[in-house]
Amino acid sequence: MSSASSMVDWELAGRTARRLISAGPATTREEAAGVVRDLHEAAAVAVAHVEKLTGLSPVPGGPVPEVAVVDRPGWVDANTHGMAALLDPLVEALAAKQDSRPGAIATAIGSRVTGAQAGGILAFLSSRVLGQYEIFGTGGRLLLVAPNIVATERKLGVDPADFRLWVCLHEATHQLQFTAVPWLKGHLEGEMAKFIEATDLTTDVLRERLQDVLRSLTDAVRGGEGESEGLMALVRDPEQRAVLDRVTAVMSLVEGHAEYVMDGVGPDVVPTVTTLRKRFAQRRKGRGPLDRVLRRLLGLEQKMKQYAEGRVFVGGVIDLVGMEGFNRVWEGPENLPRIDELTAPERWVERVHGRPAIPA
Template sequence: MSSASSMVDWDLAGRTARRLAGPGPQTTREDAAAVVRELHEAAAIAVAHVEELTGMTAVPGGPVPEVAVVDRPGWVDANARGMAALLDPLVDALAERTGSRPGALATAIGSRATGVQAGGVLAFLSSRVLGQYEVFGTGGRLLLVAPNIVATEQKLGVDPSDFRLWVCLHEVTHQLQFTAVPWLRPYLEAQIAEFVEATDLTADVLRERLQDVLRSVAGAVRGDDDGSEGLMALIKDPRQREVLDRVTAVMSLVEGHAEYVMDGVGPDVVPSVRTLRKRFAQRRKGRGPIDRVMRRLLGLEQKMKQYADGRVFVGGVIDRAGMDGFNQVWAKPENLPLIEELTAPERWVERVLGRPAVPA
């Protein structure tokens, strides 16, 4: 999985995470098989509802997305592979450009230290992620983390079948976004490449700063507050911050769109949808561990707010221009929202659709 010049030993990260991750709720083999079966069925059912509500369909003749119901180690392995596939080539390109490729010993020592730290973060997140569409690494696969879904539905005290379909609606929306909009993944990859191109750090310095960030993230899990800038500590160049704004805007869009869909299907599809939203929202409140990790990782309170703003943007545009008007956001990269439009959807309507944004 890890290349010889990798900044992170992803094999070690995966082993560390699998060792640290808890197994999840205790269940019988028969019950576990029933959960896996129902999640596959819920994912298949969700497709038609998402397509009907959004008006989007996958590109004809494109690859058929795979749905994988995994345990926590399975999620860890998938994400370690995905991050290696995305980051290692970019780090190699950075080393070639700066002419600062470190020696084999320095690479081995540095990558192992960072691998252990990355493994700790992966282990922590592996017990909390419910589902995920793999954009990088596998070329598109929908992951549903069965033990986390079961643990969450038990903790919230909600109807299991409703909750499983509700989660699938969210994740299938992400699946549809990337299969119906073929330029979306290359756009994100290009932004990440531009981010690396704009950095003037050597590979060694970048690794040291990444280790500092990962130590800070681990401290956030424990509840420490050292005032770290998180990933923002890596970002000094104004061009990099511009790229970060574009990436934040598009990720806010895809997350806000999925949130809109999972609530928009209504009680005819998910009878207890209002109860699910209310209890799930309560789960997100406050500065719990996952919140502390993300705030520390991003290093800026405002960045977390922008993800919530994605839901405001999607709903605001649909209120003013309808679903057909909103879907123009997927027509070309120039139609993606600007960072400042997330909280001012009327400005997007005026810029992209060329008409006054009068609420419906």
């Protein structure tokens, strides 16, 4: 999985994560089999509801995504492969651009050190991620992390059938976004290539910026609150920031769209949807010191803010021009929202529809 030029030793990352993964909730073999069966059924049911609400449908003749119900180690394996497939070619491109051997960055940080760090992060996330749609490293696959879904529904005290369908609605929306809008994956890959093209960091600069991030983590350990970009604080080049703004806007769009759908299907589909949303919102607030440190490191506080803005954007645009008008966002990269439009959906309406925003 890892090459000599890799910035991260992904094999070590996987081994480290597997060693650190916490045990999932206790279930009997029959209960576990029932959960797997229920999740496959819920994922199949969710697709029709998402297509009906959004008005989108997969491109005819396109690949049919696989649905995989996995445990925590299975999620780690999928993500080490996916991250390697995404990041290693970018590191190779960066090394070639700097006219140096691929070990230039790895010499500063060490692929094994970063591998161990990545493993710790993956272990942390492996007990929290409920599902995801893989687009890098595979032809498209929907992952549902069974032990985390069971643990969360028990902790929240919610109806299991409703919660499982609700989670599947979210992930099926991501699946539909990339199967109905095939250019979206290539667009994101192109933005990442532009990010590398704008990169020109020396070892000393990288070390200095890492120290800034570590100081932020120290504040988090001491109980300091507030938002942080985490590892994104390493990026200060204006061109890179511009790329990150565009990527942030896209990711906020796709996440906000999924949030809108999972609530928008209404109680006819998920009877306890209001209760689910209320209780689930509380789950996203990490309160312990470990949560604070890792959320600060990963920039999750900032991510939650961006995803909330994505939900505001999607709901705001639909209020102004309806679902059909909103779906113009998928017509091409030029129609994707700009970062300043996330909190001002009327600006997007005026730019894309060419008229003042008037409520539908």
